[in-house]
Every structure is written in C-alpha cells, then in structure tokens.
Amino acid sequence: MDDELLGPFARLLTDLSPPATVRGAEKDGSAPELWAAIGDSGFLDALVPEDSGGVGLLPQNIASLVIACGEHLVPVPVAETIVARALLARHGADVPADAPILLWPLSEDGKLSSPVAPVFSDGCLALVQSGNGMTLVEAAQGERDGFGLPAALISADAPPLAAFESDIDLLTWAAAITSAHMAGAMNRVLAMSIAHASERNQFGRPLSKFQAIQHHLAVMAERVAASNAAAHFVFASERLALNPWRAAAAKCMVNQAAPDCCGLAHAVHGAIGISEEHDLQLHTRRIKRWQLSFGSEAYWARRVAASWREQGGGTSIDRIRRQIRGGSADG
Amino acid sequence: MPDAAHNAETMTVPLIHSFSSAKLPQAAETLRGEIRDFLAERLDGVSPRTRAKTWSGFDPDFSRSLGARGWLGLTLPREYGGGGADAFSRFVLMEELLAAGAPVAAHWIGDRQSAPLLMRYGTEEQRRFYLPRICAGEIVFCIGMSEPNSGSDLASIRTRATQDGDSWRLNGSKIWTTFGHKSDYMIALVRTSGSPDDRQAGLSQFIIDLTLPGISVRPIVDLCGDAHFSEVFFEDVRLPADALVGEEGQGWAQVNAELAFERSGPERIYSSMVLLDLWASHLANSPENPCHQERLGKLLARLAIAREMSIALAAKLANGESPVNEAALLKDLGTELEQAIPVEIADAVGSDPAPVDPELLGTLAYLMQISASFSLRGGTREILRGMIARGLGLR
Numbered sequence: 001m002d003d004e005l006l007g008p009f010a011r012l013l014t015d016l017s018p019p020a021t022v023r024g025a026e027k028d029g030s031a032p033e034l035w036a037a038i039g040d041s042g043f044l045d046a047l048v049p050e051d052s053g054g055v056g057l058l059p060q061n062i063a064s065l066v067i068a069c070g071e072h073l074v075p076v077p078v079a080e081t082i083v084a085r086a087l088l089a090r091h092g093a094d095v096p097a098d099a100p101i102l103l104w105p106l107s108e109d110g111k112l113s114s115p116v117a118p119v120f121s122d123g124c125l126a127l128v129q130s131g132n133g134m135t136l137v138e139a140a141q142g143e144r145d146g147f148g149l150p151a152a153l154i155s156a157d158a159p160p161l162a163a164f165e166s167d168i169d170l171l172t173w174a175a176a177i178t179s180a181h182m183a184g185a186m187n188r189v190l191a192m193s194i195a196h197a198s199e200r201n202q203f204g205r206p207l208s209k210f211q212a213i214q215h216h217l218a219v220m221a222e223r224v225a226a227s228n229a230a231a232h233f234v235f236a237s238e239r240l241a242l243n244p245w246r247a248a249a250a251k252c253m254v255n256q257a258a259p260d261c262c263g264l265a266h267a268v269h270g271a272i273g274i275s276e277e278h279d280l281q282l283h284t285r286r287i288k289r290w291q292l293s294f295g296s297e298a299y300w301a302r303r304v305a306a307s308w309r310e311q312g313g314g315t316s317i318d319r320i321r322r323q324i325r326g327g328s329a330d331g
Numbered sequence: 332m333p334d335a336a337h338n339a340e341t342m343t344v345p346l347i348h349s350f351s352s353a354k355l356p357q358a359a360e361t362l363r364g365e366i367r368d369f370l371a372e373r374l375d376g377v378s379p380r381t382r383a384k385t386w387s388g389f390d391p392d393f394s395r396s397l398g399a400r401g402w403l404g405l406t407l408p409r410e411y412g413g414g415g416a417d418a419f420s421r422f423v424l425m426e427e428l429l430a431a432g433a434p435v436a437a438h439w440i441g442d443r444q445s446a447p448l449l450m451r452y453g454t455e456e457q458r459r460f461y462l463p464r465i466c467a468g469e470i471v472f473c474i475g476m477s478e479p480n481s482g483s484d485l486a487s488i489r490t491r492a493t494q495d496g497d498s499w500r501l502n503g504s505k506i507w508t509t510f511g512h513k514s515d516y517m518i519a520l521v522r523t524s525g526s527p528d529d530r531q532a533g534l535s536q537f538i539i540d541l542t543l544p545g546i547s548v549r550p551i552v553d554l555c556g557d558a559h560f561s562e563v564f565f566e567d568v569r570l571p572a573d574a575l576v577g578e579e580g581q582g583w584a585q586v587n588a589e590l591a592f593e594r595s596g597p598e599r600i601y602s603s604m605v606l607l608d609l610w611a612s613h614l615a616n617s618p619e620n621p622c623h624q625e626r627l628g629k630l631l632a633r634l635a636i637a638r639e640m641s642i643a644l645a646a647k648l649a650n651g652e653s654p655v656n657e658a659a660l661l662k663d664l665g666t667e668l669e670q671a672i673p674v675e676i677a678d679a680v681g682s683d684p685a686p687v688d689p690e691l692l693g694t695l696a697y698l699m700q701i702s703a704s705f706s707l708r709g710g711t712r713e714i715l716r717g718m719i720a721r722g723l724g725l726r
C-alpha cells in the first residue's frame with residue numbers, strides 16, 4: 001500500500017516542489033500551485049477513516065510519504081495537515097476545506113514546545129494542544145528567523161475555529177514528522193553528494209575515486225540509512241496515537257545522525273556547497289532548523305532513558321522491546 | 332542550477348532503503364522465552380566482568396547444552412542435525428545470548444560460518460560427517476584466513492597446499508586464529524596454484540583436522556591478558572583429498588560467501604551490552620542525574636534503531652538474499668556504537684570522584700581496552716567503508 005501510494009505522490013512533488021518553488025516559499029510562505037495540487041490529490045485525508053470520507057490509511061502506511069516530503073523540502077505542512085485533519089474528523093470538528101494546518105503542542109508553561117516555530121505557510125491554521133485540550137486557530141506570518149525562514153505566529157486570544165479534547169499527543173507527532181522529514185532531506189543530501197563527487201574532478205580524477213571521499217560518503221550512508229530506519233520505526237503504528245517512546249528514540253537518533261551527514265556533505269561539496277545558488281544549502285539549512293524543532297537529542301534522550309527507571313526489570317534490550325510494543329504494529 | 336543537484340533529482344540510493352521495518356514473527360518470540368529460562372539458570376551467579384567477555388568466553392560444556400536443546404545450527408536443515416528454523420529465530424537466539432553475556436566462543440564460529448559454508452559448498456559426505464557434530468556442540472571450528480603478512484589484503488596469502496598423489500601437502504602459517512589452540516578443525520584459505528601475484532586466482536579452502544602431524548599452535552595473549560587467538564603453523568602437513576572444501580581454485584568466491592555469513596549476523600551491535608546494562612542499573616538505583624540520563628538515552632536510541640536495522644537484515648536473510656553491503660553498513664554502524672558505550676560510560680563514571688563499584692569498574696576497564704578489536708575482527712572499519720562505497724556505486 002505504502003509503495004503504490006508513494007509513486008504518484010513522489011511524482012507530484014518532483015513536478016511541483018522543485019528547488020525554485022522551495023526558494024520562493026522561503027521568502028513568504030506561499031506555494032499556491034503546490035498546495036492546490038496536493039489538496040486535489042486527496043492525500044490530505046490519508047488518515048481520515050473511509051466512513052468519514054477519507055482514505056483510511058494508518059500511520060504505518062504513510063511513512064514513505066512523509067519522508068518524501070522531507071526529500072523535496074515541501075514548503076507546505078502536508079504531514080502536519082494530514083494528522084490534524086484526522087484528529088478533527090475523529091472528534092467531529094469541522095474540517096476547514098483547504099487550509100494548511102500546523103501542529104502547535106504547548107508545554108506546561110503554555111509556550112510552544114520548540115525553540116523554533118513551525119514555518120509559516122500561506123493561509124495556515126494551527127492545531128494547538130494544551131494538556132488534553134485542542135483548539136484550531138489562525139496563524140500569522142512572523143519575522144524571518146535566524147535560518148532565513150518565515151516562522152509562524154499565533155496569538156493567545158485568537159478565536160478558536162474548533163475546540164475538542166484529545167489525548168493524542170501532538171508533540172509526539174511533531175517529533176515523528178520532523179524525524180521523517182530529516183531522514184528524507186538527508187536522502188537527498190547523500191544523493192547530491194554522490195552526484196557531486198562523481199562529476200567534480202580534482203588531481204585529474206573524480207572526487208569519488210579518492211578513498212577519503214568514499215569513506216565520507218560511506219559514513220553518510222550509515223547515518224542516512226539509520227535515519228530512514230528510524231522514520232519507519234516511529235510510523236510503524238496501526239493507531240492514530242503513535243508510540244511516544246518510539247518517537248523519542250527516533251528523534252534522538254536522527255538528531256545525532258544529522259550533523260555528521262550535513263558536515264560530511266559540505267566537506268564533499270567544497271565551497272560551492274555553501275553558496276546560496278547551490279541547492280545543498282537548502283537542505284542542510286533546513287535539517288539544522290529541524291534539529292532544533294520539537295526537542296533536541298538531549299531532550300528526547302531523557303525520555304528514552306526513563307525506561308530504565310520503570311518497573312519490570314531486565315536488560316536494555318528487554319526495556320526496548322517492552323517500550324516499542326505499545327501502539328505499534330507489533331501489537 | 333548546478334548540474335550535480337540536477338542529477339540528484341532523479342537519483343536514488345537503494346542501499347540506504349534496505350532497512351525499513353521488519354517484524355519478528357511469533358515463532359521467534361516464542362523461542363525467546365525458552366532461551367531466557369535456560370540462560371537464567373545457566374548463568375546464575377556468573378559475574379558481569381566474566382559475562383562481558385561473551386565472544387571470548389570459551390565453555391564447551393555450555394555449547395553442548397545449547398546443542399542438546401537444538402539451538403546450534405538453528406537454520407540448518409533437520410536432516411543434518413539442524414533446527415530448520417529461519418533467520419528471525421536465529422536473531423532472537425543471538426540477541427539473548429549476547430545480551431546475557433553467555434560464553435559463546437566454543438560454538439560461535441562453527442555455528443555462524445563453518446556449518447553454513449559446508450552446507451553450501453561441502454560434499455554430501457562432508458555434510459554428514461561434520462554438520463551433526465557441529466549442531467551437537469561436539470566439535471570446535473576456527474577460521475584460517477589472516478597470515479602474518481596478509482591481513483586486510485587477504486588475497487596475498489602465502490600458505491600453500493601442493494598436490495601430492497591423492498593428497499595435499501600443506502606449508503605456511505595462520506595468525507589471529509580465534510581459539511585455534513582449542514579448536515578441532517580449521518577451515519583455511521590457502522594457495523593451491525600460481526603465486527601471490529595471481530591474487531584471487533589459485534586459492535582454495537580446506538578443512539584441516541588440527542590433530543594432524545606437522546601442526547603446531549601458539550596461543551597469543553591480548554592486551555587484557557587473555558589468550559583467545561593464536562598462531563597456527565603447518566609444516567609438511569599431509570591433508571587427505573577429502574579435506575578440500577568446494578572446488579579447487581574457487582577459494583576466493585567461497586571465502587567471500589563465508590565472510591558474508593560472518594558479517595551479516597546481529598552480533599555486531601551487542602558486544603558492550605553487559606557493560607551498558609550494568610551501568611544503567613547502577614544509575615537506576617542512584618539519585619537521578621540528568622547528564623547521565625542523557626548519555627544513557629542517546630545510547631539506547633542508537634541501540635533501538637540499530638536493532639531495527641538488524642531485524643531488517645534478518646528479514647533479508649530469511650528471504651534467501653545475501654545482503655553483503657547492507658551487512659557491511661550495519662557492522663560499521665554497530666561497532667561504532669559498541670565502542671561508544673565504554674567511552675560514554677567512562678566519561679560518566681569519571682565525572683564523579685567518588686569510588687566506583689569494583690564490578691562496574693572492572694567491566695568498564697575490560698571494555699575500554701578490548702573494544703578496539705570490535706572494528707578489526709571480521710574486516711576492519713576501513714575495509715567495510717570501502718564495501719559500502721562499492722554499494723553506493725563509487726567503486
């Protein structure tokens with residue numbers, strides 16, 4: 001099911017989310033043609049049950065799709081909207097026809113659980129979670145942040161367009177989606193690095209013939225393979241509530257892998273890779289911003305390690321096996 | 332737009348997509364319970380410091396008890412004494428043995444690579460003669476690849492077997508042979524024609540009965556004071572015709588198949604588990620220290636994903652594939668984690684000047700020293716990265 005879906009979706013992204021579109025959206029958050037096409041495709045209701053008019057997929061079916069969004073740096077919140085629409089539908093809330101929806105989990109002090117805000121997208125709403133309370137509000141475009149991206153804003157007194165209770169944790173979802181986006185972007189960073197090393201000549205031969213460069217690319221491949229495994233691992237759920245431990249482990253692992261991947265990619269590219277004109281920086285800049293989004297490796301590491309302070313005993317392997325069981329496809 | 336980026340648009344890297352979710356089937360999980368009960372009883376009272384050796388814990392009696400339960404040669408056909416189970420069951424068995432720090436050395440090599448090699452390339456007589464005894468834990472095998480002047484460059488070996496009527500005459504030596512001094516048989520790669528300049532051509536594999544006249548073995552002591560490997564000398568050793576494994580001159584292809592068996596197991600991520608668990612249980616019984624919790628969490632997250640990748644590899648093996656490049660990738664990633672565990676724990680333990688539990692300190696000291704070997708044995712990190720690069724289409 002996963003692969004059947006992925007083909008058409010990936011083609012859509014290749015056609016409509018090329019680097020030029022990504023660059024344009026970085027300025028003002030607008031990619032109207034892309035958003036309209038995604039809306040028409042029906043993918044936004046992927047997780048809405050069939051009897052509510054959706055596609056009726058499970059999280060485990062959409063991992064590749066979310067990874068593909070990262071691969072193409074899709075400048076609209078596709079995965080986030082898919083999750084938000086599934087939640088709205090489940091709680092009988094009105095689903096706004098065509099608005100992009102950001103995920104906005106608040107921490108206990110009422111602030112967004114992330115030092116960087118979700119990136120603004122034209123006309124976007126935000127699904128805000130505080131405890132079990134969810135409200136859908138309008139979001140606005142804030143300043144361009146330190147990464148050059150338009151951060152979204154919400155105001156505390158924004159009138160709720162919908163309100164309901166749900167124990168599905170948006171921070172878990174946000175971390176899962178961010179991990180998969182990072183894995184996808186890292187796929188492209190690796191592919192670009194291999195292509196560059198094969199085409200650029202120095203000392204009379206392609207860079208890819210130098211053992212040092214081959215080893216850089218091999219190490220990148222390890223990081224990227226592990227990140228993709230992590231993305232599938234966190235989405236491997238048959239229920240809309242993802243397993244929080246899986247999300248913690250995935251974001252913690254992908255965040256550890258990302259700096260190696262980006263650093264080596266820039267090493268392989270040389271100076272051209274840090275030029276604005278080259279597409280590599282589009283990906284690595286975004287990956288670095290995602291490292292800060294919705295919990296760093298240290299943040300999630302504390303959650304992961306908490307498994308050793310829980311009852312039940314056993315080895316690290318026992319604890320991992322126990323933690324990954326709940327909510328997953330393993331039943 | 333620069334060309335490279337443009338080309339990357341259509342490019343995919345298949346190697347990195349080989350590790351997406353696979354699931355352990357119920358049969359494998361059922362086996363887990365039996366193994367755990369057995370290990371709980373057998374390893375009761377064995378100290379962590381001893382269990383940490385796992386790979387180099389040599390206990391033939393332990394191996395025979397595994398054999399008696401049908402847990403050696405688990406994936407071999409039943410008619411040769413095997414268990415007829417799949418790669419998932421084997422994954423679970425290995426996982427439990429290594430997590431518990433069981434002494435696996437006396438059967439490890441025979442079970443992991445010699446038996447599958449004989450199953451694939453051996454004659455029917457060889458299979459019937461050796462396999463049931465390997466599966467019973469009765470005979471111990473070692474690997475004769477490396478020589479004093481041939482390590483990574485395995486094709487440059489000089490040990491030579493020359494045909495002598497019906498039999499072969501063997502001269503030369505092997506080194507770093509794991510438990511060569513306690514093994515019954517060695518499967519060796521030797522030259523049978525041409526010269527070292529002929530490289531991969533002219534190599535053959537033999538199964539050598541280590542009690543034959545002309546063989547002497549010298550154990551080599553490692554930096555921790557343990558003698559788990561040795562140097563094996565051959566002086567005019569007469570090998571019978573049926574010592575040849577597979578075809579004469581096909582040794583290179585065969586040894587690569589053997590290395591694929593050696594590298595594709597899950598064991599390459601679990602060498603430091605006893606230390607990790609010991610430290611984690613100390614933390615769990617002490618006041619919470621966020622710094623240590625973070626270190627532990629980062630390692631556990633890497634472990635959880637490496638385990639997923641290992642299960643994905645098991646799925647490929649269960650499917651009859653030979654995932655050589657994937658195995659190289661996972662081994663490099665896995666040994667890096669195995670080596671990071673003592674580094675992180677040493678920093679954590681040393682961050683507090685208070686005295687440390689002697690058992691933890693001893694286990695940590697052992698792994699700080701021995702872990703250098705994790706990325707040497709079975710092919711060095713640099714050689715594996717070359718294989719990954721080949722898998723990426725760079726060579």
Ligand SMILES: Cc1cc2nc3c(=O)[nH]c(=O)nc-3n(C[C@H](O)[C@H](O)[C@H](O)COP(=O)(O)OP(=O)(O)OC[C@H]3O[C@@H](n4cnc5c(N)ncnc54)[C@H](O)[C@@H]3O)c2cc1C
Nearest residue numbers: 474475476477482483507508509704707708709711713714
């Ligand atoms: C604990 C342990 C158990 C072992 N057990 C066995 C056994 O049972 N049987 C057996 O046959 N062997 C065994 N070995 C030997 C092992 O296979 C070799 O150590 C390994 O193949 C490397 O060979 P070497 O030690 O001679 O190092 P070398 O090949 O001399 O390598 C030294 C360094 O140079 C690097 N290097 C070499 N060639 C290249 C290249 N082309 N490009 C880049 N870098 C390169 C290596 O990666 C390494 O970093 C064992 C080793 C250990 C540590």
